[in-house]
Amino acid sequence: MNCCNVCAGALGEPVYRSAGDRSFTTMNTPVGGRTEVHFCARCGHLQTSELPDLAHYYAKVYEINLASAEADQLYQIVDGQPVYRADHQARVLRAKVEFPPGCRVLDYGCAQAATLRKVVATSPEIRPFLFDVTDKYVGYWERFPVPTQWATHQVDPAWAAGMDVVLSFFAFEHIAGLERALADIKALLKPGGTFYLVVPNVLGNAADFIVADHVNHFTPASMRYLLAANGFDAVEVDDEAHDAALVATARLAAAPVPRPPLPDAVELGALAASARQMSAYWNEASARIRAFEADGDGPCAIYGAGFYGNFIAASLASPERVDCFVDRNTHLHGQACWGRPVVAPDGLPENVRRVLVGVNPRAARGAIEAVEAWRGRGISFFYL
Ligand SMILES: [Zn+2]
CATH class of the missing domain: 3.40.50.150 (Vaccinia Virus protein VP39)
Incomplete structure (x- = not known):
């Protein structure tokens, strides 16, 4: 039985289960296995089942910013x-x-x-x-x-x-x-x-x-x-x-300290609703990316070389159409992502008119509006 890491309560059916047999990590490395997320109706915690390949992942891949002390996120x-x-x-x-x-x-x-x-x-x-x-x-x-x-x-x-x-x-x-x-x-x-x-x-x-x-x-x-x-x-x-x-x-x-009370029903209800919303969001995200892809031709770029950008690249039917990744993090410029260069916004080639925006959706529109070099260029944007 799956128990909550925080309150030890029993967890029921997952609130989210990924579609394919591939999961994503914070280092943008795919690992085998399906991601399952549980919501704990006792304490309001969300929990992902541990994947069998995770030990190997930590041993081999997990090296945040090891390249340099200055290569901060x-x-x-x-x-x-x-x-x-x-x-x-x-x-x-x-x-x-x-x-x-x-x-x-x-x-x-x-x-x-x-x-x-x-x-x-x-x-x-x-x-x-x-x-x-x-x-x-x-x-x-x-x-x-x-x-x-x-x-x-x-x-x-x-x-x-x-x-x-x-x-x-x-x-x-x-x-x-x-x-x-x-x-x-x-x-x-x-x-x-x-x-x-x-x-x-x-x-x-x-x-x-x-x-x-x-x-x-x-x-x-x-x-x-x-x-x-x-x-x-x-x-x-x-x-x-x-x-x-x-x-x-x-x-x-x-x-x-005496054992604290569990969160009240109102707070738990709001958290459960948020969990269901996030689940629906991710269930639909890949299909939305492919719909944008099918709706135009020519080269495209992905704005954001982090988790969301990698998720977009992995969801595309034809990732070879990606010309470059664009990122504001100067430490990433000159590096490659999915075999494509990571460039600053003013390095976007003139012929690229389609940009899939791969940053936190809460900040995505503001991030694009702040890119002066792209104003008036007739670029079509996709927002996750
Ligand atoms: Zn719990």
Whole structure:
């Protein structure tokens, strides 16, 4: 029986099942198997069944931004300028957590620890600790702006109950054993210490609903319940500070915390309706892409070389008609996606008059309106 990772309740039939025997991941790598998403009617959590090929995927493919510490992911375009994710994360973290001089801050599962690196650059009185399950980031840690302590594979036993703050950026969506993971975090925190975590917000980015390597799709309701049910108090879950993410802060309670109430029926009903909407959206997306494709000829381009752009490419009947991918992330320019170059908007060839827009649908129209170079060119756009 399938049980909810958050509340351990039994899960019924999936709310979504992918059409083909191929699933997509956050690294835009297809993996075998059908994606099934369940909605937990007790706590409002969304959960994807783990695919058998996922262990291989993590071992071989999952290397976010390993190419360079600067190859950060694009967060937003603000006034025409790209803002990268680590910069925004550092800003939000500083606004939400106080760092008294000498405080001990552990970035748990940190990869390059890009966010903490930015925070200590302006607050050198923080004592940073770094941990990841692999050694492949040690080279970055050695070049941190202040002295650090780090551990790989296992945390240093000397760190137990010694951290003022533990940080986790975009990790808990991958972890099926949440209770165990939280027990590990709690063992590292001082009583009253702060756990700060950031995870994708499925309600703010439909892509998160179907990526096969995210076993958890937290909602504000399921995140609040998870933290309160695992010994934290002063739980706050913010769905506005970071676009398409939930930013949660919680304090390790000094005394046992009573089991929290489950979310109320009104909140659960609204979440169930959102889950059904996302399911319908993805069930129809491929057919809509192919209808646009069939409705014109000549070369086309895909705007966005991330998850949505790759989903579009995989859905096309004739992907060879794609001339190029267009992306605002300057770190991607000169690279290839599906064997096609990734170019800046003003690099779109004159003869390309059809553009399929592959970015978060909530931001897609604004993103295209902001491309001055394309105004008045008679381009037909497809929006997911
Ligand atoms: Zn649940």
